[in-house]
Amino acid sequence: MEKIIDVQHLSFGYDEETLTIDNISFSIQKGTYTTILGHNGSGKSTIAKLLMGLLEKKSGDIIIGGIPLTEETLNQVRSQIGIVFQNPDNQFIGATVRDDIAFGLENNCVDPSLMDDIIEEYAKKVNMYEFLDHEPTKLSGGQKQRVAIAGILAMSPSIIILDEATSMLDPKGKKEINALVHQLNKDKNMTIVSITHDIEEAALSDYVILLSDGHIVDEGKPEDVLMKKEEIESLALDIPFALKVTQGLQQMGVSIADQIDREKLVKELCQLRLKK
Amino acid sequence: MSITFKEVEHIYAPDTPFAYHALKGVNLDIKKGSMTALIGHTGSGKSTLIQHINALLLPTSGEVKIEDILITATNKPSSLKPLRKKAGLVFQFPEYQLFEETILKDIIFGPKNFGVSEEEAIKIAKDVIQLVGLDESYLERSPFDLSGGQKRRIAIAGILAMNPEVLILDEPTAGLDPQGAKEMLQLFKKVNEEGKTVILVSHDMNQVLEYCDDVVVMNHGQVERHVPVEELFKETEYLTSLSIDLPIITSFILELNKNGFHIDPSIKDMDVLIQEIGGQLHE
Numbered sequence: 209m210e211k212i213i214d215v216q217h218l219s220f221g222y223d224e225e226t227l228t229i230d231n232i233s234f235s236i237q238k239g240t241y242t243t244i245l246g247h248n249g250s251g252k253s254t255i256a257k258l259l260m261g262l263l264e265k266k267s268g269d270i271i272i273g274g275i276p277l278t279e280e281t282l283n284q285v286r287s288q289i290g291i292v293f294q295n296p297d298n299q300f301i302g303a304t305v306r307d308d309i310a311f312g313l314e315n316n317c318v319d320p321s322l323m324d325d326i327i328e329e330y331a332k333k334v335n336m337y338e339f340l341d342h343e344p345t346k347l348s349g350g351q352k353q354r355v356a357i358a359g360i361l362a363m364s365p366s367i368i369i370l371d372e373a374t375s376m377l378d379p380k381g382k383k384e385i386n387a388l389v390h391q392l393n394k395d396k397n398m399t400i401v402s403i404t405h406d407i408e409e410a411a412l413s414d415y416v417i418l419l420s421d422g423h424i425v426d427e428g429k430p431e432d433v434l435m436k437k438e439e440i441e442s443l444a445l446d447i448p449f450a451l452k453v454t455q456g457l458q459q460m461g462v463s464i465a466d467q468i469d470r471e472k473l474v475k476e477l478c479q480l481r482l483k484k
Numbered sequence: 485m486s487i488t489f490k491e492v493e494h495i496y497a498p499d500t501p502f503a504y505h506a507l508k509g510v511n512l513d514i515k516k517g518s519m520t521a522l523i524g525h526t527g528s529g530k531s532t533l534i535q536h537i538n539a540l541l542l543p544t545s546g547e548v549k550i551e552d553i554l555i556t557a558t559n560k561p562s563s564l565k566p567l568r569k570k571a572g573l574v575f576q577f578p579e580y581q582l583f584e585e586t587i588l589k590d591i592i593f594g595p596k597n598f599g600v601s602e603e604e605a606i607k608i609a610k611d612v613i614q615l616v617g618l619d620e621s622y623l624e625r626s627p628f629d630l631s632g633g634q635k636r637r638i639a640i641a642g643i644l645a646m647n648p649e650v651l652i653l654d655e656p657t658a659g660l661d662p663q664g665a666k667e668m669l670q671l672f673k674k675v676n677e678e679g680k681t682v683i684l685v686s687h688d689m690n691q692v693l694e695y696c697d698d699v700v701v702m703n704h705g706q707v708e709r710h711v712p713v714e715e716l717f718k719e720t721e722y723l724t725s726l727s728i729d730l731p732i733i734t735s736f737i738l739e740l741n742k743n744g745f746h747i748d749p750s751i752k753d754m755d756v757l758i759q760e761i762g763g764q765l766h767e
Contacts, residue, residue, distance in 0.1 A: 247661040248633030294632075294659055295577060342502070349576050349655070350526030375659045376576065378525045378687040380727035405661040444663030449732050456758030462765055470736060478743040480765055 211271075212238040212367060212399050218268035220258055230422040231268070233342045236415070238366075239392065239397040243410040243430075245312065246419035247444035252403045253294070257417075259401075260291055273366065287316070290360035294372035297345070297350040305331065305347075305355050306340045313361045330362040333388055335381075349376035357385060361392065367399045368392075372421050386412075407448050410434060411468045418443065434468050485538060487514040487583045487650065487681070492546035494532055494705075506532040514683065514698075519676040521692040521713065522685045524702030531576075532687050533702065534652050537683075538571040539564055541655040550650075568597050572648030576655045579627075579635030581671040587613070587638050588623040594646040603643070615674075617667050640668075650681040657691070669695050673739060679698070693731040695751055701726070709744065714750050733757060 213236040220229040229251050236242050246252045257263040259270060261282045270277040272285045290312075293299055302308030309327045320327065331337045334354040339347065344355055345376065353376050356377060370389070374382045386409065393399045410416050416433045418426040420443050426433050435439065437455065440447050448468040457464050464480065468471045494507035506529045515522055522530050535541040536548045539555050548555040553567050575581065584590035591612060592605035600608070610620055616637040621628075623650070627638050636656070643651065653672065657665035673695055676682040686692055692699055692713060699716050701709040703726055709716060716723070717734050733754065737747045745764055751757050 248659075248664055249631030253632075256676060266642050279676070295580075346496075346502070348531065349658075372659055376526075376655065378727070379689070379729040381526060408664070444661050448664035451735070452754055453758060453761070457762055457765075460564075460758070460762035460766075461737070462762055470732075470739075472741045474736070474743065477761065477765070480742055 209237040211235045212273055213401070214269075214271040215255075215259075216269045216271075217375045218255075218258065218270060219266045219268060220254060220263060227266070229258065232422070232424050233268075234417055234424060234427060236399060236401060238399055239393070240414040241393050241400045241402070241412075242415040242417065243402045243404055244417045244419055245405060245407070245445065247405060247409050249421075250443075251422040252419055253371050254422075256291060256369050256401075256403055259369065260289055261285060261314050277279055287424060288365055289367045289369060290363055290365035291369040292353075292356050292360050292371065292373035294375055296349075296356035299356055299359075300344045300352070302341060305336060305385055308344050308355060309362050314325050314360050316363055326362050330358040333361065334358040334385065343345070350378060350381055353377055354381070354385070357445045358435040359386075364396065365398070367401065369406075370402045372403060405445055407440070407446055431468060435466050486516050486549075486551060488512070488549040489536070490547045490549070492530040492536065492548060494529075494536070494541060495544045496546065497531075503717065507536075507543075510705075510707050512700065512707055512710065513698075516681055517613045517676075517679055518698050519673065519682045519684065519696050521696040521699040522683055522702065523687070523689070523692060523699060523728065528702040529705040530550055530702050531654055532705075533574065534654060534683065534685060537650065537652055538568050538573050540573070556615075565598065569646060570648060571650045572643040572646055573652045574640055574643050574654065574656060575656060575716060577636075578639030578643075578656075579632060581639055581642075582635060585626060587627050590627055590638060591642045591645050594642055598646060608645050608647075609641075612644045613638075615644060615715050616641045616671060631698075633660050635658065636664075637668075640671075644675070648680070650683065651675060652685075654681045654685045655687065656684070657686075657688070665691075689717075689729055689731040690733070693734070701728075718749070 216233045217231050218229055219227055219231050221227045229362050244252050258265055261277055275281050275284055277285050300308055301311045310323055313323050313326060331340055334357055336354045336358060346350060353373060357373060366373055374385050377385060389400055393400045411430050411434055413430060416430045417424060418433055426439060434448055437447050450467045450470045450473040453473060454464050454467045487513040489510045492507055492510040496504040496506055524530050542555060542560060543557055544767060545557055550567060552572060582590055584593060590607055595605040595608055609623060613620060613622060618637055621648060627635055657668050660668060669691060672682050684696060691692040696713050699713050700707055734749055739751045740747055747760050
């Protein structure tokens with residue numbers, strides 16, 4: 209496996225006294241789907257901005273695709289990463305949805321004769337095709353998020369960072385976008401870093417990094433990290449629904465193993481019922 | 485305080501290529517003192533509807549009545565102050581509305597505009613900051629030094645400080661962590677139990693089931709349902725047709741029932757559910 213993001217001893221503070229990110233190290237493998245999970249104010253979004261070079265680190269190293277992030281390599285690093293922020297109002301440029309998606313492509317010097325096809329392809333993927341000639345600022349919150357996501361996906365960066373990028377979508381929209389991102393992760397081997405506090409989304413990822421007050425509290429596969437009830441609850445997160453059920457049943461004396469996957473839990477419960 | 489919509493239509497940018505028919509013949513009567521959820525997928529007209537309640541938008545035709553204040557296309561109330569005092573609207577991402585140097589100044593801005601003395605407004609600020617789960621020490625700080633979730637609380641405190649009779653919240657928990665979301669919803673429930681009407685726009689059916697009494701479903705600019713929450717989640721086919729997910733607990737029960745369990749799908753409480761599953765395994 210190849211490390212596509214490598215962060216070593218990274219520290220950062222918005223002012224002189226406090227460290228928002230306090231000496232953290234982690235690496236992300238190419239082609240994986242990683243979630244960074246943490247409560248509000250844990251430093252999740254700050255990490256995203258540091259990776260993009262939008263904030264200047266205090267100390268430590270950030271290496272993206274083998275290139276150390278410095279003032280000189282800023283553009284090289286940024287060309288590999290697409291980021292979708294929580295509030296899409298912060299990233300609209302174009303007067304229409306079409307122009308907005310085109311903006312990123314133009315910056316990447318995509319052949320103008322190919323541009324229309326690419327724009328339409330991604331607008332369709334996020335279900336915003338009918339809105340191509342609408343003004344982005346007049347769309348609803350969820351529609352704006354879809355446009356912002358299409359604009360980033362169209363550039364096909366090797367790394368996509370989603371910073372609470374589906375927080376305003378309805379559950380179906382969220383599912384569609386998550387499925388699309390998972391598909392790009394598999395088909396195009398894109399590396400996905402999703403910043404969220406949705407534990408059910410984290411349960412479906414390859415790797416979880418648990419963040420609190422600028423420190424990494426735990427990291428690993430979701431089935432290991434998310435099983436730790438006390439740890440998760442102490443971080444103001446909610447434990448997965450399935451785990452609540454299995455732990456409640458254990459207290460009643462039912463012999464059932466901890467589980468974070470609801471579908472698997474339904475199967476197990478049905479087998480238990482038949483065996484009784 | 486009653487809120488009534490009669491045959492309300494709303495068209496954005498009429499007679500232009502961007503014309504958009506956002507509300508179509510909306511009739512609605514929201515019960516005083518209820519906690520009502522407003523649901524529907526993105527673009528269904530929810531945000532348009534709530535902006536009529538404090539006359540940020542005027543109906544293109546039809547009428548909106550907030551207690552004794554009538555709002556129609558031509559009849560904009562001569563003074564909006566009484567209306568805006570009655571109905572407090574909290575937008576999506578209200579933290580972007582913060583503007584003052586200190587949190588105290590931000591919170592007292594509203595009450596002072598409604599004629600409350602500075603002294604009284606400060607007293608109110610001290611109360612509401614605690615209501616939203618922060619302490620008085622925050623009052624002298626700049627709202628811009630806080631995290632997103634804390635800013636949200638300050639913005640909501642600013643609305644609560646005006647003591648509105650109706651509190652309208654557009655996706656108030658979007659972007660908050662689960663603990664923060666829970667505290668926020670418990671706060672709204674408390675405000676509701678003190679007698680205020682609360683209208684909650686939400687995509688999260690788990691919240692709707694757990695905290696709301698009634699639910700209004702919008703689809704393509706129309707009100708399709710206005711029923712008690714438990715009634716709505718019985719209509720699984722209708723909800724599927726609208727791509728509205730069931731609450732996790734309800735869909736989990738239905739899955740179990742498909743596979744031989746017999747559990748009441750209207751169970752809202754996790755502990756009750758676990759007892760029920762455990763019971764059926766032990767039988």
